[in-house]
Amino acid sequence: MIFVYFFTQEVYNLFNGFVILHGTDTMSYTAAALSFIFENLSKPVVLTGSQIPIFETRSDGRDNLIGSLLLAGQYLIPEVTLYFRNRLYRGNRVTKIDSEGLNAFYSHNFPTLAEFRTKVEVKWDLVFDRSSEGPFNVHTNLNRNVSLLRLFPGITYLTMRQFLEPPIQGVVLQTYGAGNLPTNRPDLIEELRKASERGVLIVNCTQCAKGSVHYIYEAATALQKIGVCSGLDMTIEAALMKLSYILGKYSSDKKVMKMKMAENLRGEMSADSTKVTCPKINLNWILNATNDETNEESVHFRQSLIPWLIATCAQTDDIATLHHIQQVQNGIKFNTVLPCGSLPLHICAKHNAIKCADLLLRISSNENSIVNEPDHVGFTALFYAVLQLNDTMIELLIRYGAKLTATLKPSEIGMYLCNCVKNNQVDRLKAWHKAGANLDQTDYDGRTPILLAVNYNSVDCVHYLLNNGNVDISWPDNRGMTPLQIAKQRGFDNIVQVLSSYASNS
Structure with a gap:
């Protein structure tokens, strides 16, 4: 993550948003790490990549890049996010689920922040904004003495002991179900207890892709009693990166580190549903x-x-x-x-x-x-x-x-009108007309809506334009052809009849 060192205050102030191109294999790890490294972030940081290389004809990289640029440049989402296949995910909530499919990423425990449909739908109520807490800061001191230990039937206490020995200072423990460890394995509990007493910070995360850790079963409460922190519904990537961040920032006080692990720092975890809910706001x-x-x-x-x-x-x-x-x-x-x-x-x-x-x-x-x-x-x-x-x-x-026209140039309005008629969207054309658009307005290329409507055989739009606007059907395209000539050339008999009738009545 060498690019982290380019995020100086001077560079940060120069731009409104940032797009980072990244390989997909470890992109969710980088997104999770950056979400903690970038403190008090007030600008969008979007990571993206592709499953198919950019030089391939079928590459998904172009769409991913364009979507990321739009989100970083036009939408003030002050988070580290990951954009892939028309969906924007919170960076510390997403994981790679498919090594071959184009829908390679998914967020099991948290909704998408935005989706690209016919329009961009941003869920503003889900945006996690911490920009008001202070100036932007890059905390690069991550503790690398962390590891990931996944339980499996038959694991020996010696294996666990080796994972917990120095210089390890933090461990993400992947347990069964809702955070459970077999009650008939006191040897494993003992190794975890010794490590916790030595100062090793242990975080309990479920092996399940969806769901959360809940200390409600005896198999889980035994871990709580020896000081193991609950990872709730964090992804493994987020838990590992958060652990590395906290050990690097608060290493002098284990009590503070445990408190910070339980705190929702960047939207990486959901509230514990077993706790009492807040009263209604007065x-x-x-x-x-x-x-x-x-x-x-x-x-x-x-x-x-x-x-x-x-x-x-x-x-x-x-x-x-x-x-x-x-x-x-x-x-x-x-x-x-x-x-x-x-x-x-x-x-x-x-x-x-x-x-x-x-x-x-x-x-x-x-x-x-x-x-x-x-x-x-x-x-x-x-x-x-x-x-x-x-x-x-x-x-x-x-x-x-x-x-x-307060913010749109006439040619821009013409472009929107032409886009309507290309797809025969009469309702959208009516809305633009009601808002005051001139139905004979040309676009950037000097084309009028009637020219495009005829070219695309948009019969409904042709009728609306002729019935509701002072349309000049003699205006030619860049080949010098009028709408009537185009209709005759293309064999659009219905449009030829309508245009001929309009011309004779004009």
Whole structure:
């Protein structure tokens, strides 16, 4: 991992995101290691690779690289992640499961952070953000005196003793089922007890691909009694790298090391389901408690929490809570950029939250209008409303002055229109038209939507364009051919008839 040494503060400040190309065999180990090495990470770090070499015609590397670049450049996910085959995984939650298949990686105990479908779906509520805890730091002092010991029927105490002897300082113990070790093997328990007393940090992980360690059976509680830490549902890669990181950072205090192993540092483990769940949040108390401007901790707490509350309201169209926040929090600004890089209005547009969008627009219209404000990738709420095909949201935004041209060049709008007609997507074409797009707008290559609609035999789009726009059917393509000439040449008789009728009535 020589590239770790290039992550100086100076280099880190130069870029908004990072993509690391890596071999697939050990990529999950590197992803897990980097998730701990990079402390207080505030930018995306995406690892990717390929199962088929990049110089092969069938290589999956190109798609993986393009997806990684999009995620690192356009989505503020401040984690070390692994992108493969249209899925983005948390780096310390993923493991390689297939040596030949293209779906080579999987996360058994945690959902994907994002998936590439017809649109990119990011699960913002799952993003683990620790960037506010301090400045970015690279901790390279990993302890290499760690090992992995997998139990198997017939293992001898001598084998275990050899694994636990110096210079070993930490061991990931792969046990059966929910963290069990046979109760009829006191010799193994004794070796583990001696090692623990010598200061060896032992972490109990299950051999199962899915599931967690639970100290509920006698076979598991015996390990807990001798000081073995529970690895819960960590992957072996994450447990090994976390152990190496903690031994290198807190080597002087075993009590602290055990505490840190039990702590969810980078989203690498789930909460212990056997513990008591937290009570429901008292929203009134939180909002009132954070309203004290004289208390520095209160102000910091509010600055950290309120944006997440607003984002949740915008995502679920919770107008009541949003109203409550507005009333209790004096001078609250709803044009603040949220941790995901968007404004609350963008979230509303993405999730069809009409009520909250209306409230945000009414509030902002009295001050500085937010209707045409772009997000971190340069798109407005109107753009996202069009993508969602939400006529009501489009009408609402237009009423408050939203314009496509606020951030999009005319040729870019033309490109989106041409993409619609290529696939005969009439509903999407209608949404762009409702948002104010000129149906005769050319794309980067000077092609109009009607030219593309005819070329691709998109009959429905041809009808819509002719019936709803002031379309110039005499505009030629780069070969000098008009839509009617193209239709005749291609033998599209239905389109020839429609265009001829339109020409005679014009």
